[in-house]
Amino acid sequence: MVGHFSVCWRLRPAFFDVLSFGKLKAKGMFKSWFFQSFNGIIVVGSLLFFVAAISSGYFFMFPTFQPEMNNPDNRTSPEFVIDMNSTSTELDVDIDSALPDLVRECNVFDGSWVADDSFPSYNASNCPFAERGFNCLANGRRDKGYLKWRWQPKNCNIPRFDVEETLEFLRDKRVVFVGDSLSRTQWESMVCMLMTGVNDKRSVYEINGSKISKQIRHLAVRFGSFNFTVEFYRSIFLVQPHQAPKRAPKRVKVALQLDRLDDISKEWVDSDILIFNSGHWWTPGKLFDMGWYFQIGGKMKLGMPISGAFKTALATWKSWVESRINTRKTRVFFRTFESTHWSASRQHCKVTEQPMSKVNGRDKHPFSDAIIDAAKNTSIPVTVLHVTPMGAFRSDAHVGTWSDNPSVPDCSHWCLPGVPDVWNELLFSFLLSDQGPQ
């Protein structure tokens, strides 16, 4: 019993697991303790476990408002560039400070960047799946310091990415990324990381020979020798757009149905590892200014604020995973909002050579809070990849003007290799080690 507990509270990046798998376990355990034994060790153990369980709630809440990005998927269209008004600050609560140190033990998302010459782990110019727009070196970036940082959690270590072990782990599996261009970046990063362990590069191919583009809905890279695919589905809102109703006001061009998950979602079901993101398109500039308005139950909700719509969409996502995902097969992840580094006016983007030492509030975002809340409230296990705090430091790691369109700077997307590789290291550390990072 005691042994079992110490496993429960000590391990893990794992407040996630405590929350998800652990939630049910915890109840049963408390019952049996109280009726079986009161010896000192168990009482202490139970206290620790209780603290861990309570604090698991904390780890999910790193709120506060942060300006939204400009222009993630469509860097060339001027109508996306200025995007001043954004979501409400109603989620603005900070309870992080009250957390006892004990249980911070393995919050892998609480840490710092440490210089490490052994990075990066691949050369994007030798990876056919790193799109040109993210290959900063190929697009003329000269400083290379940004490539050489490792994420170091405060109280534990992330196991170093082991390509052979990972390729074997993925054998016969199907990895599916769903989301916007930031998901595409993580997908590209994963394929490039994995390809470093494959001798015959021709055995890795997009199944239809499709080229990567900003609008493409589905890409699937197959690792022939290992019989697995790593796929990307573009679904920027996760929910399903529909033609505007006939009697809607003229400005309404598209009804975004917050209560229906994207119609391609049926293709996500039969996956082994399923990673979601959404957030960067939920801005007035990309919704209202483009004629996209919300709809629920067939009724237009013209005045609905974006923050509420985002939460409604997440509730739809939650019901979908709960009813469609077979937890014996599929492991579900949701990545939180990826930090951006636009100037306060959001019209300028200055990529630095060094990471910032202070995050200036960028480590929190209301969308991240909403995602954390939704995951916490989901009855199947969902691991949150809370990348907001770590990205907040990396003003040095964005594409800037070293993209495929240097005339439009980009402080939203990341260079490859770079920050998305670390998201994948974390993802693999959750997948490969039972106990998570140690």
Ligand SMILES: *[C@@H]1O[C@H](CO)[C@@H](O)[C@H](O)[C@H]1NC(C)=O
């Ligand atoms: C991107 O911008 C171009 C030019 O303004 C426009 O034609 C295209 O429809 C935009 N794409 C999206 C996804 O909004």
Ligand SMILES: *[C@@H]1O[C@H](CO)[C@@H](O)[C@H](O)[C@H]1NC(C)=O
């Ligand atoms: C957006 O902000 C401007 C001021 O920056 C304000 O005048 C305008 O009414 C706001 N629009 C909306 C839709 O909130």
Ligand SMILES: *[C@@H]1O[C@H](CO)[C@@H](O)[C@H](O)[C@H]1NC(C)=O
């Ligand atoms: C990456 O590979 C390209 C092409 O092989 C080469 O020119 C370049 O020097 C390499 N870059 C680094 C940083 O090794």
Ligand SMILES: *[C@@H]1O[C@H](CO)[C@@H](O)[C@H](O)[C@H]1NC(C)=O
């Ligand atoms: C490849 O993986 C699939 C499951 O994704 C499995 O059904 C099939 O038998 C595997 N093929 C081989 C040759 O191992």
Ligand SMILES: *[C@@H]1O[C@H](CO)[C@@H](O)[C@H](O)[C@H]1NC(C)=O
């Ligand atoms: C490949 O092409 C087939 C037939 O057109 C299509 O059904 C499938 O969705 C495509 N897959 C990808 C990953 O593009």
Ligand SMILES: *[C@@H]1O[C@H](CO)[C@@H](O)[C@H](O)[C@H]1NC(C)=O
């Ligand atoms: C959690 O889910 C339940 C239904 O499953 C819902 O009634 C409740 O509002 C949700 N809470 C949050 C915070 O989303």
